[in-house]
Amino acid sequence: MKFSTIFLTSIFAFASSSPLLEKRNSYQGQRYGGNEETILIQINDNNEFYKQRNEQQVLGNQQIDLTVLNFALTLEFLEATFYAQGLNQFSEERFLQEGFAGVRDQVELISFHESTHVQFLQDTIRATFGQNQDVPTCRFNFDDALKDVTTMIATAGVLEKVGVAAYDGAISLIQEDLFKTAGAAIATIEGRHAAALNIINRQLPVPNSFDTPLGLRSVITLAAPFISGCDFELPAQPFQSALTVKQSFCQLGQSIDLAFQGWRNQLSQQLHCNFQVGISHFRTPITLDVNNGNANCQVPEQLRGNFEATVFVVCLDQDVGLTDDDHVVAGPTFLPLAL
Structure with a gap:
């Protein structure tokens, strides 16, 4: 998987150019004698090999973070589009007819949150990596998920679980601490959405002591039934079969x-x-x-x-x-x- 290869390459570069390794090398220079000053200069700042290695590390980390942020953006596009279409299709009266009194207002708030996440990720990617580095929205098909309000609310519960699992899994891949903090801040909101929808769907609000983090392929597999096409390559492909x-x-x-x-x-x-x-x-x-x-x-x-x-x-x-x-x-x- 291409993303995994980039990730592992970056980890290797990080380990190879870490301060601990440089410190160890400097100790070896002192231990084995010779011109200490010359040796230290050769193996540290002025060594072109290490300089290139550090540059590769930075570029690798940036590519990883851009990939993860765009992956999150794609999921937020999916959620925001789903709620927007559902709210446009079903009135307050329709919610009441199907036994969901007071729920439409909650769904409107969740929809606002997801749209805010989209805007935040777009702004972050553009400010950090440049214009046109954020991916466009994919094309989504929610025909089966929006047959009625009951199906919409059930699907919303699943999508929010996917969102929680996606952020929990992706945070470990992010290199920049500020992005990790932002991802964690969004993940907790997704968790609150999931708990609220669990209650609306007459399920336990918090079924387990720990949420389950999922990798890119797992998340894309769960999202794939709603994606009819994208004008860019997703970071991973779904597994060979749904379950x-x-x-x-x-x-x-x-x-x-x-x-x-x-x-x-x-x-x-x-x-x-x-x-x-x-x-x-x-x-x-x-x-x-x-x-x-x-x-x-x-x-x-x-x-x-x-x-x-x-x-x-x-x-x-x-x-x-x-x-x-x-x-x-x-x-x-x-x-x-x-x-």
């Missing part, structure tokens, strides 16, 4: 039925369900029925105390990392756990 769990709510220890594409190509490998809550991962093996095409796995008992999990199908018995995700076969999807 659906047929049960609406699940008990611990219960067997759940899975639907995903391409499982017949994985018959030579043992597939697992990877259940993620916060930064913890738990896996159970998947049973495949070749005759009828069914796939199922068991909800692990270790999830006790949590009321929502993020589920992947993986072809290796290992965690799904923010950038280490090549073993993901399908997903992710959000799975509510019964009280």
